[in-house]
Amino acid sequence: VWKEFGFNAVVYLAALTGISPSLYEAAAIDGAGRWKRMLHITLPGLKTVIVLMTILALGNILNAGFDQIYNLYNQAVYSTGDIIDTWVYRVGLNDMQFSLATAVGLLKSVAGFLLISSSYYIANKKANYTIF
Structure with a gap:
């Protein structure tokens, strides 16, 4: 916020x-x-x-600030400090599971797109607001 x-x-x-x-x-x-x-x-x-x-x-809403969390991130806080971005980074680059990290990143992008599309649809119906 x-x-x-x-x-x-x-x-x-x-x-x-x-x-x-x-x-x-x-x-x-x-x-x-x-x-x-x-x-x-x-x-x-x-x-x-x-x-x-x-x-x-x-x-x-799905972006929690990767850089801020990663700078304070270590193995002691993996279970509590993991967000989608740090998990993708850890699994993709450290564990060399590139396909899994790519799939999770793509899923995050699709979820963000669905949130934007649904909020735009609601804004168009309720507030009669369109961007294009």
Whole structure:
């Protein structure tokens, strides 16, 4: 969650600056409070960005950060510190089982593709959001 916080903050701030200040002024003149302005102006203005960032986050959910874990990885923590990427590295390069490591890596890619495709399908149906 925290690894992507900086990038996500920049994207959300860019989307917030894309919302016209005149909408907030008109809502304030009409008597809308902070919560009403947030619910009826800010959130609909951020809806497409929220959907896009959710799709990207679901596609990245299987990536736990191989480099960070591998740097702290040793034989004492194989049973508790193993993630898909470190297991593929250990089995593929250390144990010389290239075909098994390739199959697991391909399965991970297919699972990520299915997560992205299903989240994109749901976003298209529920939020009427399409990229292409």
